[in-house]
């Protein structure tokens with residue numbers, strides 16, 4: 001699904017290798033439970049296809065050039081330590097910083113990979129632990145003293161934007177396009193540029209119902225305060241083709257209204273049925 005041929009760098013474990021896509025080093029998991037690709041820039045999960053699914057769970061732009069210092073369009077970028085454009089770079093520096101693969105554990109039934117972000121003075125700032133089995137669990141932990149925002153900005157792969165519906169969202173949100181609170185339908189469909197921040201309860205679950213791929217993606221948020229729902233529709237978006245919006249929808253796991261304190265964690269568990 002990546003548009004660029006990788007260059008093999010080294011084997012890390014029987015089912016884990018380091019590869020290079022253009023300028024970006026990637027960790028590639030090829031395990032009986034499925035395949036996953038994680039960019040070391042951003043600890044950015046780009047691809048996850050559990051064995052039982054015919055299609056990738058995550059969307060990745062087919063025009064992505066994989067350039068160091070440029071945020072990758074698709075997958076699950078980690079927006080941290082701020083969300084949006086309140087400072088520069090947009091969505092924080094974590095997604096364009098190099099992370100380290102700091103731990104891994106691979107058994108017959110699952111694979112757990114941990115990626116850590118260090119400051120210039122080599123102190124840990126954040127860690128994301130990814131566990132792949134039938135499901136995929138992403139757990140983010142904030143280590144800094146200063147409070148921080150985070151969004152696990154998941155781009156989900158769908159057959160076609162028109163018939164999909166997203167179930168379980170609240171009926172009110174903050175519309176980032178109008179900068180106004182808004183009443184919205186639930187379940188929600190997408191037929192225009194949508195950019196909404198919902199306040200959610202600690203353990204909210206949302207579903208993307210995709211009648212063409214005949215699957216239901218379950219997104220369970222743990223300790224999140226917000227879900228961001230985004231599809232740019234025809235709005236020109238860097239790293240995305242004119243048609244790109246038709247096969248993706250973002251349902252993000254975020255701590256925006258309630259920033260993370262030191263040692264706080266937030267998770268998302270993604271399942272496909």
Ligand SMILES: O=P(O)(O)OC[C@H]1O[C@H](O)[C@H](O)[C@@H](O)[C@@H]1O
Pocket residue numbers: 071090091176195196228229230238250
């Ligand atoms: O273009 P990016 O910086 O990657 O941001 C992509 C999108 O991310 C989030 O979903 C925000 O709510 C949107 O306002 C933004 O357009």
